[in-house]
Amino acid sequence: MRIRTALLVTSALALPMTVSAQWATQQFSVTPRGGFMTFDNSSGIDDAPYIGVDAAYAVSPFFSVGTGLTVSRPQTIGDYFISQLTFGDTTLYLAVEQPLMMIDVALNAQARYPGERITPFLNAGIGYYTLDLDPQVETRPERSGGISGNIGAGLLFRLGEQVGIQLEVRDVIFTGFERDDLNPVAAAFNNTRYPEDFAPPPAAKETVHNILFGIGFSFVPRARQVADAGEEDR
Amino acid sequence: MSARSLRIAAGLIVVGALGACEFDRATVLSPLGDPSYDFALTSDGRGLPRGTVARVEPLTDADAAVFDTTYEVALTGLEPLTAGVYQVWLGTIDPDNPAEPSWTPAEGELTITRVDTTFTPEGDPIPDTVEVSVTSDVSAFTEGGPAIHAHLVIDRASLGGVSPFDFNTVLVSLEAASGAAQPSTDARPIWSRATGGTGSTRISVSGVDTMFATVTTTQTVFGNFGLTTAEEYRFTATGRGRGGIRGNIMIVDDSALARPPVGYYYATWVVRRDDIGTPIDTLVLGEQTAPFPDRSVSLRDADISLVHPVVLDFPMSILAASSRIEVSGASPFLGYEDVWVTLENKLGEEGTAAPSIVLSGVVPEIISAP
Numbered sequence: 001m002r003i004r005t006a007l008l009v010t011s012a013l014a015l016p017m018t019v020s021a022q023w024a025t026q027q028f029s030v031t032p033r034g035g036f037m038t039f040d041n042s043s044g045i046d047d048a049p050y051i052g053v054d055a056a057y058a059v060s061p062f063f064s065v066g067t068g069l070t071v072s073r074p075q076t077i078g079d080y081f082i083s084q085l086t087f088g089d090t091t092l093y094l095a096v097e098q099p100l101m102m103i104d105v106a107l108n109a110q111a112r113y114p115g116e117r118i119t120p121f122l123n124a125g126i127g128y129y130t131l132d133l134d135p136q137v138e139t140r141p142e143r144s145g146g147i148s149g150n151i152g153a154g155l156l157f158r159l160g161e162q163v164g165i166q167l168e169v170r171d172v173i174f175t176g177f178e179r180d181d182l183n184p185v186a187a188a189f190n191n192t193r194y195p196e197d198f199a200p201p202p203a204a205k206e207t208v209h210n211i212l213f214g215i216g217f218s219f220v221p222r223a224r225q226v227a228d229a230g231e232e233d234r
Numbered sequence: 235m236s237a238r239s240l241r242i243a244a245g246l247i248v249v250g251a252l253g254a255c256e257f258d259r260a261t262v263l264s265p266l267g268d269p270s271y272d273f274a275l276t277s278d279g280r281g282l283p284r285g286t287v288a289r290v291e292p293l294t295d296a297d298a299a300v301f302d303t304t305y306e307v308a309l310t311g312l313e314p315l316t317a318g319v320y321q322v323w324l325g326t327i328d329p330d331n332p333a334e335p336s337w338t339p340a341e342g343e344l345t346i347t348r349v350d351t352t353f354t355p356e357g358d359p360i361p362d363t364v365e366v367s368v369t370s371d372v373s374a375f376t377e378g379g380p381a382i383h384a385h386l387v388i389d390r391a392s393l394g395g396v397s398p399f400d401f402n403t404v405l406v407s408l409e410a411a412s413g414a415a416q417p418s419t420d421a422r423p424i425w426s427r428a429t430g431g432t433g434s435t436r437i438s439v440s441g442v443d444t445m446f447a448t449v450t451t452t453q454t455v456f457g458n459f460g461l462t463t464a465e466e467y468r469f470t471a472t473g474r475g476r477g478g479i480r481g482n483i484m485i486v487d488d489s490a491l492a493r494p495p496v497g498y499y500y501a502t503w504v505v506r507r508d509d510i511g512t513p514i515d516t517l518v519l520g521e522q523t524a525p526f527p528d529r530s531v532s533l534r535d536a537d538i539s540l541v542h543p544v545v546l547d548f549p550m551s552i553l554a555a556s557s558r559i560e561v562s563g564a565s566p567f568l569g570y571e572d573v574w575v576t577l578e579n580k581l582g583e584e585g586t587a588a589p590s591i592v593l594s595g596v597v598p599e600i601i602s603a604p
Binding site for chain 2: 078079082083084086089090091092093094095096097098134137184192193194195196197198
């Protein structure tokens with residue numbers, strides 16, 4: 001019921017709009033994008049830039065489906081993974097970091113409200129993420145991962161028939177997240193003597209929310225042809 | 235859409251992609267603050283409460299006329315008490331009916347001595363026993379200390395005509411005050427049973443007479459007294475540990491300690507000595523606690539209850555304990571050389587270390603004498 005109401009409202013709002021050729025039905029679009037990803041404070045992963053690409057197929061001027069890929073190379077936060085290494089009668093306390101390769105692939109849906117120059121949109125998707133740990137730190141290839149989801153919103157600024165720039169904010173959600181998987185410190189080297197002298201990390205969570213701020217360049221390869229065909233028909 | 239726009243868009247994407255990549259090898263280890271300078275704590279056992287009970291019996295009636303049957307109780311390793319007394323008892327425990335013992339205050343003549351030790355230029359010790367006090371008709375005392383000896387002589391006269399040999403047990407209990415009618419049911423840390431022992435003959439010359447006596451000596455036992463040997467708990471100094479000093483923080487973690495006898499608890503001290511090695515100052519880390527993250531749980535009452543899962547009934551032990559102190563100032567541990575885990579009497583003075591050292595360690599020179 002709620003969905004039907006939303007669709008009716010969306011349709012009513014859309015009726016007076018002039019739909020640009022970029023949002024014509026049965027069009028493919030490709031959106032390379034990049035930006036900055038702030039990982040959940042409890043995740044033990046430091047903020048990092050990312051790059052990605054979305055490919056979408058417009059089912060209607062207001063709705064498209066597609067796939068997305070997001071890749072980042074963050075570092076773990078060393079203060080979350082403290083090691084004590086004893087050399088004779090001296091013990092050193094070290095923050096242990098490691099670089100990660102984060103890959104998130106998703107099936108996405110986008111609802112939008114096309115305008116002449118600016119198109120607001122909402123994104124949602126579900127997929128799978130992997131975190132590849134550093135094989136030199138871990139001494140062997142290690143991978144962690146799970147089901148991911150994303151939900152976000154943004155604005156697309158149309159630069160022409162084929163190209164637009166989009167600004168977006170997206171919550172990339174990792175489920176089944178195990179922060180301990182990122183800990184390269186063996187139990188024998190955990191800080192057990194001065195635990196209260198180092199700020200404890202936030203409580204680990206199984207579901208972490210990572211906020212992604214991005215800019216993308218939306219490109220519709222067949223938009224020019226569709227526009228030209230429309231003019232010929234007239 | 236012009237080709238120029240496409241080129242700009244493509245260029246921005248490439249720049250963004252390059253910016254997102256990190257080509258340098260990550261730094262994976264970053265030092266966090268001061269290192270910890272560590273030391274080991276090993277089992278010590280110095281100065282535990284200990285003593286002997288000598289049963290002196292004249293050989294002949296002629297000897298008995300001038301040399302009566304006597305119990306001589308010698309104790310040392312006691313902590314001076316400020317909130318109670320050591321009460322000495324003579325008891326009779328029927329082996330066939332141990333549940334109904336009878337106890338009598340062991341009144342006698344108490345001599346307190348102190349052994350002052352000096353050293354020759356060559357380093358040889360010269361003990362000098364100094365008599366501190368002699369008190370008659372007492373069965374309780376508070377004196378103690380690392381060089382203090384208590385010597386209580388109980389004979390027929392001091393017991394009002396009763397032979398000490400009518401009793402088969404000597405017991406020292408901890409009481410809140412002297413004058414108790416019966417020994418405390420809980421704190422009975424020192425005892426001796428009149429069985430076994432090593433015998434010898436004492437020859438005493440008085441005037442023109444020579445008297446002979448048989449002396450049977452038994453060692454006292456320290457722990458929790460039981461009416462039968464099966465019920466008693468004998469304390470042994472066990473354990474090991476590791477300590478560390480990191481900046482202004484000292485931590486001592488130890489394990490496998492024997493549970494203290496009732497009336498006792500473990501505490502940690504750091505000791506500073508003068509040039510000739512005499513202790514002149516102590517830093518109190520206080521009573522031991524459960525290890526992190528339960529440092530707020532004191533093990534002071536580990537003698538009478540299972541205050542934390544690290545305290546066990548069987549075997550009577552403490553799996554792990556800890557002490558931690560954070561002090562202010564620059565080089566706060568300068569000059570402190572020794573770390574002691576002592577067995578403290580609950581009725582003793584809180585700010586003074588007991589002479590009973592269970593674990594000991596040495597502060598690294600980089601801290602104590604850099």
